[in-house]
Amino acid sequence: MSDTAEKQTDADKIYKLIVNTIPDMIIRFGRDGVFHGFEGETAELGRPAEEYLHRSLQELLPPKTANLFLTKIEEAFESGEPRNLEYMLTVDGIRQHYEARMIRCNREEVLAIVRNVTRRLETEKALALYQQKLESMLKERTLALSRAETSYHNIFDMSGAATIMVDNDFTISKANAKFEEVSGYKKGEIEGRMRWIDFIAEPDKELIECYHYIRRTAEGRVPTEYECQMVDRRGMVRDIYNKVSMLPEPGRSLLSIIDITSLKKAEESLREREALYSAILRGYEGFIYIISNDLRIRFMNDNLIRTVGGDKTGHLCYQVLHQRVSPCEWCVREQIFKGDTVRFEMKNPHDKKWYYSVNIPIRNSDGTILCQSMIMDIDKHKRMEQALRHSESSLRKENVRLRSTIEKRNRFGDLVGKSAPMQKVYESMLMAAASDANVILYGESGTGKELVASAIHNMSDRRGNRFATVNCGAIPENLMESEFFGHVKGAFTGADRDKTGFLDEAHNGTLFLDEIGEIKIDFQVKLLRAIEGGGYTPIGSNTTQKPDFRIIAATSRDLFERVKQGAMRSDFFYRIHILPIHLPPLRERKDDIPLLVDHFLRFIDRQDLPLITDAVMDKLTAYHWPGNVRELQNVIYRFAALKRLELSTGNQQNRKEPVDTMPSISLRSLTDTINDFEKKVIEKALEQHQGNRTRTAGSLHIGLRTLQRKMKKFGIQ
DSSP, X not given: OOHHHHHHHHHHHHHHHHHHHSXXXXXXXXXXXXXXXXXXXXXXXXXXXXXXXXOBHHHHSOHHHHHHHHHHXXXXXXXXXXXXXXXXXXXTTEEEXXXXXXXXXXXXXXXXXXXXXXXXXXXXXXXXXXXXXXXHHHHSOOOOHHHHHHHHHHHHHHOSSEEEEEOTTSBEEEEOHXXXXXXXXXXXXXXXXXXXXXXXXXXXXXXXXXXXXXXXXXXOOOOSEEEEEXXXXXXXXXXXXXXXXXXXXXXXXXXXXXXXXXXHHHHHHHHHHHHHHHHHHHHOSSEEEEEOTTSBEEEXXXXXXHHHTSOOTTSBHHHXXXXXXXXXXXXXXXXXXXXXXXXXXXXXTTTOOEEEEXXXXXXXXXXXXXXXXXXXXXHHHHHHHHHHHHHHHHHHHHHHHHHHHHHHXXXXXXXXXXXXXXXXXXXXXXXXXXXXXXXXXXXXXXXXXXHHHHHHHHHSTTTTSOEEEXXXXXXXXXXXXXXXXXXXXXXXXXXXXXXXXXXXXXXXXXXXXXXXXXXXXXXXXXXXXXXXXXXXXOBTOOOOBOOOOXXXXXXXXXHHHHHHHTSSOHHHHHHHOXXXXXXXXXXXXXXXXXXXXXXXXXXXXXXXXXXXXXXXXXXXXXXXXXXXXXXXXXXXXXXXXXXXXXXXXXXXXXXXXXXXXXXXXXXXXXXXXHHXXXXXXXXXXXXXXXXXXXXXXXXXXXXXXXXXXXXXXXXXX
């Protein structure tokens, strides 16, 4: 065989391989639209190629499509440039989409490269189709050598797949435009300059190199199709699918490459979604099921399967879920299958329990719609809601009644007064009693802060438990932790027994912290931890205590200023400053003085009861009362004991007001007279409050410990 013939044979083989490699169909048309020949993917014709040969487009294609082909054929002949054509045909009853690229290949014929692009809409099927095309292209007959060289470059460059020729040493001898797009490099940078192995990601290099050399040995058999990763110009890693064919030239191969990065990501995302959805289904405590339009169950979650006693997929939903013989009256399937989402509550007539149902349409790729239902058992919450609604109505009525009662009364618990400022205080006390939040009482000394705290406690849900009172200003700093947290026996010198702290005393009750502004900043940190639920440890103990208590604090100081000065921590301040109540001084509610005087006179024996004349009341009302209600109480008690009114005015500490209306008394020492009177007042108050010391101390505007000390002093049991 001559060199020319041998070269012609090799070229013919190369052309044949190229034609058989691309996923397209090549058709040769005459200028008159007559089919001259077919190569490539002729299966797209829908019938044997022989039935097309020597017949015209007008005979075989719909008129509109045939005319479109003839127009493009004429344009290709006239311009000599490629012409593109998109058209549709019905093949075997299925609508197919095609793209054709035409170019004049000689004076008599147009070469049309035709591709069926229908399957591009289905990514997963496209890969399988392309594999079939690659196999088909490698087996198809080649064109004549005279046209092979002319068509070779056009077919290679117009291929829809990234294609390269790789030499024995991995050098890329030829690359098409699609490979430029995938790799990010230009042909001039690739061809004859770059090696295919250099594009491969590091983890795959050893395997691809092994495939490359084994494939080039006579006995070597390695996969012709495989997946790997390549790195583009920007350093991005791409997942690719390769199909390799060996060319007649020794050591040279042809690679067709498909970028499947997006497909891989989609698969990964799908797996993640499936795992997430599966986890949701396993963890969902309610019921999930999916039904089709015929009301048959397509899916059930594990919880529902356990509840109904087995997998009832394929059964009618109303039979499985509600034991009915006909569809449920409340069924919302018509709305769901129209595409709406429906949520509703219902009471199951079978088990008499309340459920919340969320029904969502699921659209399948074929256009059908399924209904996914998520059912949650809300029976407990529904009953609680009904109970709360009833309770709310009752509380609203009780609140209205209390408010009406307060407005008509002259007192609230042990508090006395009907003035507008006191009505506001009563209102705030009601709101505080209805809550379990911490309360802070602001007011001058003697305004009755402890009485307000006690009243709030007695109206709250904690009223059946202890109301523990602490005067923070009376506790030495070195004893603060022991007094609040307690200690165990032997914790320090003098600790001869276990001691319960204030916090434990107030467990499930209320802790009243009077003069809270006196607590030193170092101890505020420890107390704050206990208040926030972190607990505390008694001195000498290893056990952490976590009592449940509510704090009602009181102060005559400006706590905002204490925070600014650094004497109080801001976090401690905001922890106790949740519900503030401001108690007015007596000078701002002088309308209440007659009521208060009458209240204090009730604790005095009738034989010692003084006469309150208009002149006396005028003086009491005109006085500015720096000591507030406590000072008024003491003035009235002294008035009853000494039979004269003593008010402090300016520098005159004891201004004595003679009272002619009172009978004379025998002269005794002032101390004995006051002590006797004080004892009688305490005994009277204890009698009124049935021996309850806390309420007695509150009514007398003194602390509980002060009352206990005085009872011990006077021998009162």
